[in-house]
Amino acid sequence: MEKKKAFDLLTLGEILLRLSPPSNERIVRDSVLERQVGGAELNVASVVSLMGLRSGVISRIPNTSIGIYAKNKLRFIGVSDDYLVYDDDDEARLGVYYYENGAYPRKPEVVYDRRNSSMTRLKVEELPESIYSSTRCFHTSGITLALSRQCRETAVEMIKKFKEHGTVISFDVNFRGNLWSGEQARECIETILPYVDIFFCSEDTARLTFGKEGDVKSMMKSFTDEYDISVVAATRRTVHSPKVHSFTSVIYNAREDKYYEEKPYQNIEVVDRIGSGDAYCGGVLYGLLSSKGDCERALRFGDACSAAKNTIPGDMPSLNKTEIEGIIEDHYNMGYKSEMKR
Numbered sequence: 001m002e003k004k005k006a007f008d009l010l011t012l013g014e015i016l017l018r019l020s021p022p023s024n025e026r027i028v029r030d031s032v033l034e035r036q037v038g039g040a041e042l043n044v045a046s047v048v049s050l051m052g053l054r055s056g057v058i059s060r061i062p063n064t065s066i067g068i069y070a071k072n073k074l075r076f077i078g079v080s081d082d083y084l085v086y087d088d089d090d091e092a093r094l095g096v097y098y099y100e101n102g103a104y105p106r107k108p109e110v111v112y113d114r115r116n117s118s119m120t121r122l123k124v125e126e127l128p129e130s131i132y133s134s135t136r137c138f139h140t141s142g143i144t145l146a147l148s149r150q151c152r153e154t155a156v157e158m159i160k161k162f163k164e165h166g167t168v169i170s171f172d173v174n175f176r177g178n179l180w181s182g183e184q185a186r187e188c189i190e191t192i193l194p195y196v197d198i199f200f201c202s203e204d205t206a207r208l209t210f211g212k213e214g215d216v217k218s219m220m221k222s223f224t225d226e227y228d229i230s231v232v233a234a235t236r237r238t239v240h241s242p243k244v245h246s247f248t249s250v251i252y253n254a255r256e257d258k259y260y261e262e263k264p265y266q267n268i269e270v271v272d273r274i275g276s277g278d279a280y281c282g283g284v285l286y287g288l289l290s291s292k293g294d295c296e297r298a299l300r301f302g303d304a305c306s307a308a309k310n311t312i313p314g315d316m317p318s319l320n321k322t323e324i325e326g327i328i329e330d331h332y333n334m335g336y337k338s339e340m341k342r
Contacts, residue, residue, distance in 0.1 A: 005134060007054050007055060007056050007134055007135035008053035008136050008137065009045060009054075009136070010045075010057070010058055010083065011056075011140060012057075012058040012144055013039050013040055013057065013140060013141060013144045014041075014144065015037060015039045015070050015074075015094065015095075015119070016038055016114065017036075017070070017094050017097075018097055018099060018274075018315060019033040019097075019098050020036070020099045022034055023101070024101050027098050027100050037069070037315070038274070038316055039059075040143050040174055041139060041278075042057050042079065043282065043315050043316055044172075044281045044282040044285065045139075046282065047278070047283055047285075047286060047305050049077055049078040050317060050318070051321045052321050053286060055079055056079060057084070058127065059084055059085070059119055060087055060118045060119045060126070061084055061085075061086065061094055062087050062092035062093055062118050063086035063088045066094050067086065067087075070094060071084060073316075083127060083131060085126045087118035092118045093118060094117060095113070095119065096112075097113065098110070098111040098112075099111075101242070101272070102242035103242055103243065108242060114147075119147060119151065120147050120148035121151075122150070122154050123154055124154050124157050124158060124161075132165045132167070135162075135167060136167065136168060137167065138159070140155055140170075141172040141173070141174040142171075142174045143174050143176055143179065145192075146176060146180040146188075147179065152188065156192055168197045169195050169198070170200075170285060171192065171193075172200035173185070173189060173199075173200065173205050186209050186210055193229070194227055194228065196227065197229065198231045198285070199233070200233050201233075203216040206220075216234055216250060220232040220259075221252060224254035231251060231295065231298075233251045233280075233281075234250050235249045238264070243269065244267055244269070244270065245267075245268045245270050245273065246267060246268065247268060247307050247310070248303055249303055250299075251295045251298060253293075260296050262299060262300065262303060265303060268311070270311070272313045274315050275309055275314070275315040275317070278315075279317050280302045282305060282317075283298070283304060283324070284299070284302035287299070287300065287301040287302060300328050303331075305319075307327070308323075308324065308327055
């Protein structure tokens with residue numbers, strides 16, 4: 001009988017401080033900035049924790065009051081801080097980004113201030129060897145690979161070490177043009193794809209970064225033809241305006257040679273779209289980890305978690321499993337829907 005792992009999911013990524021002017025105000029003129037914490041991989045771990053599984057984040061943060069603030073945010077949402085590495089250097093810093101909401105025809109804007117953050121200097125030697133046998137699934141993204149050469153080397157080595165211990169490897173391309181070029185991303189990511197089991201890649205990224213052609217389904221299948229990837233997931237977002245989106249996705253199970261789809265969540269009232277892609281990854285991973293790899297379950301939780309995250313301020317989600325299941329139920333209910341539950 002296989003020994004139970006301490007974690008269902010561990011993620012590797014940078015924890016960021018987010019500063020935003022309230023409501024639809026602009027960065028260039030407002031004097032108040034609301035403080036929050038986020039980061040792609042933290043957002044994924046948050047969803048899995050809220051759904052009831054045990055998750056944790058591997059990261060490097062400054063050993064200062066602002067680092068403690070970030071750690072406390074993890075604990076509040078139930079994400080383990082067991083594998084946080086504390087930076088005591090005089091130049092230790094938490095990466096920062098500034099975000100302002102958009103209102104048609106003005107689009108949202110993001111300004112990053114994350115260069116040389118503590119996370120960019122994370123080394124494998126700073127983590128215990130026992131970490132590699134502690135989790136069922138390990139997740140990271142292209143953002144982490146792009147942060148710095150040191151971070152990239154650490155992430156790649158950790159992917160290989162986790163894989164050696166039989167861990168399921170999940171990877172989200174999550175391409176960011178302000179961190180690296182499409183060519184750089186492709187060159188690096190193709191070296192780790194032989195280790196990846198669950199792969200998140202949007203249709204646009206497949207075309208622009210990996211040079212794929214054809215429709216989204218043929219592109220998804222091509223990744224599994226080239227590599228031993230079990231599951232590929234691609235989101236489909238339609239932006240009607242900064243405040244109104246529609247969202248769905250498609251998942252391909254290579255073992256079954258089967259695609260999973262559902263009707264879109266139409267006309268989502270967008271309060272804050274940041275983190276909604278991460279919420280999708282978290283929902284999909286929860287669906288797979290809480291079952292025997294059930295892709296239909298993964299699709300439903302992924303789409304619902306992403307759609308719901310759009311309605312919540314900040315990077316991290318706050319809906320629990322019961323609330324998400326209610327959203328899924330309403331999505332499939334063609335009859336009367338109560339506007340209030342009490």
